[in-house]
Amino acid sequence: MENKVKLIKLDNGLTLISDHRPWYTSASVVAYVGVGVKHEQEARVGISHLLEHVIFKGTKNYPTFKDITGNIEGIGGRLDAFTSYDYSAYYAKVPRSQAEVALQMILDLVYNPLLLPEDIDREKTVVYNELRLRYDDPEEYSDLMLAQNLWVKGPLSREVGGTPETVSSITQQDIIELHQYFYRNPNITIVASGAYEEYNLINMLNKIPAQQFDLPFKDMNSEFQVPQRKSITRDTSESYLRLGYPLFNRYSPLKTSAAVFNVLLGVGGSSRLFEEIREKRSLTYDIGSSLLLLKEAGELSIALSTHPDKVEEALGVILKEVDNLREGRVSEKEVARSKAYIKGSFLLSLEDSLRRAFFWGEGYLLDGVIKDVDEEIKNYESVDFYSEIVHLKPYFAPERCCIVSVVPRNT
Numbered sequence: 001m002e003n004k005v006k007l008i009k010l011d012n013g014l015t016l017i018s019d020h021r022p023w024y025t026s027a028s029v030v031a032y033v034g035v036g037v038k039h040e041q042e043a044r045v046g047i048s049h050l051l052e053h054v055i056f057k058g059t060k061n062y063p064t065f066k067d068i069t070g071n072i073e074g075i076g077g078r079l080d081a082f083t084s085y086d087y088s089a090y091y092a093k094v095p096r097s098q099a100e101v102a103l104q105m106i107l108d109l110v111y112n113p114l115l116l117p118e119d120i121d122r123e124k125t126v127v128y129n130e131l132r133l134r135y136d137d138p139e140e141y142s143d144l145m146l147a148q149n150l151w152v153k154g155p156l157s158r159e160v161g162g163t164p165e166t167v168s169s170i171t172q173q174d175i176i177e178l179h180q181y182f183y184r185n186p187n188i189t190i191v192a193s194g195a196y197e198e199y200n201l202i203n204m205l206n207k208i209p210a211q212q213f214d215l216p217f218k219d220m221n222s223e224f225q226v227p228q229r230k231s232i233t234r235d236t237s238e239s240y241l242r243l244g245y246p247l248f249n250r251y252s253p254l255k256t257s258a259a260v261f262n263v264l265l266g267v268g269g270s271s272r273l274f275e276e277i278r279e280k281r282s283l284t285y286d287i288g289s290s291l292l293l294l295k296e297a298g299e300l301s302i303a304l305s306t307h308p309d310k311v312e313e314a315l316g317v318i319l320k321e322v323d324n325l326r327e328g329r330v331s332e333k334e335v336a337r338s339k340a341y342i343k344g345s346f347l348l349s350l351e352d353s354l355r356r357a358f359f360w361g362e363g364y365l366l367d368g369v370i371k372d373v374d375e376e377i378k379n380y381e382s383v384d385f386y387s388e389i390v391h392l393k394p395y396f397a398p399e400r401c402c403i404v405s406v407v408p409r410n411t
Helices: 047-055 065-073 096-111 117-136 138-150 164-168 172-182 198-206 255-266 272-280 308-326 332-349 353-367 373-381 385-396
Strands: 006-009 015-020 026-033 078-083 088-095 151-153 188-194 229-234 239-247 287-293 298-306 402-408
Touching: 015 198, 015 353, 026 096, 026 353, 047 078, 047 088, 047 117, 047 172, 065 078, 065 096, 088 096, 088 353, 096 188, 096 198, 117 138, 117 164, 117 172, 138 151, 138 229, 138 239, 138 298, 138 402, 188 198, 188 353, 239 308, 239 385, 255 272, 255 287, 255 298, 255 308, 255 332, 255 373, 255 385, 272 287, 272 298, 272 308, 298 308, 308 385, 308 402, 332 353, 332 373
Parallel strands: 015 188, 229 402
Antiparallel strands: 006 015, 026 088, 026 188, 078 088, 239 298, 239 402, 287 298
């Protein structure tokens, strides 16, 4: 049985999610800030990601990047951050006796960044390099092209890092204003998981002065375009194929059946696509599908690379297997295996304090609740795939499929 995860609302506006597990050998602390790609102006796409970078250049108590990283690495811990569509997250995982050190570091990053103009300029160059790597890597570029061709507007059509043009236009004042507006107590959720003294963490958080926050923002809809097939030539030897199906948001009653569909189709070596594309036909080294469901919309995508002469054969097999599933041509044994995979991988993820913190934090940020582990498992165990595929079927109609391929120039 899981211990009770606490949702603690502090008087200063902060929210703490406490997942106390005193027998763990680690502690993880995550600060979620409710600002991401979907909150950005079109001309400033990438500013949340750039701010995340610049914050690590120096804070009031740790004025250099080396000071910041050394503080956590010096105790054997890990410190990092990421930006998503809905939020930015700063996290540390440390040995069990060091939770207060982790929280102090996270709070200094969130509340006391220096945001110096020279650091902003330097990190712009780093982000340019990051973007160029994505453009140069055919795998990454294929993913980017699928997003841009599947969605016409909204967060799913955007690159988290922005573009060289939008990033170059961001000023120090833009960065400061974003931080001052969004990095405020009512818009920040702290998640702690593992071994720590809860009382000590609450005391530290209570020392932060109260702040007000009012976000006049409505969630954007991600609208998909008329599905199309697009081919882009690059200097590659392989062809990189991406397929995408626009789906419903994470609140749809079809969410769990879509997860089972995804595992059946392309998750793991026993999936339909791996068996048919890799094992039977040797058309690729690896192939897989992934499911992304956000607050506004979602998608199921399929990715592989293959020899240029084999693109059409691989594509034909993929579309056939999607059709087989949408028509319910799947054995009860396969469905049971997929459910067991979802349950097992979920339970294994809960052995790690950091992944637990991500689970509670994301669930609260996106769904507004502290998820119950047993209920999550029951939701997947109770999926009647053969009944629900009738409702899922229209979303995987051939005319809804967007296909993007990055192929060699001489193809």
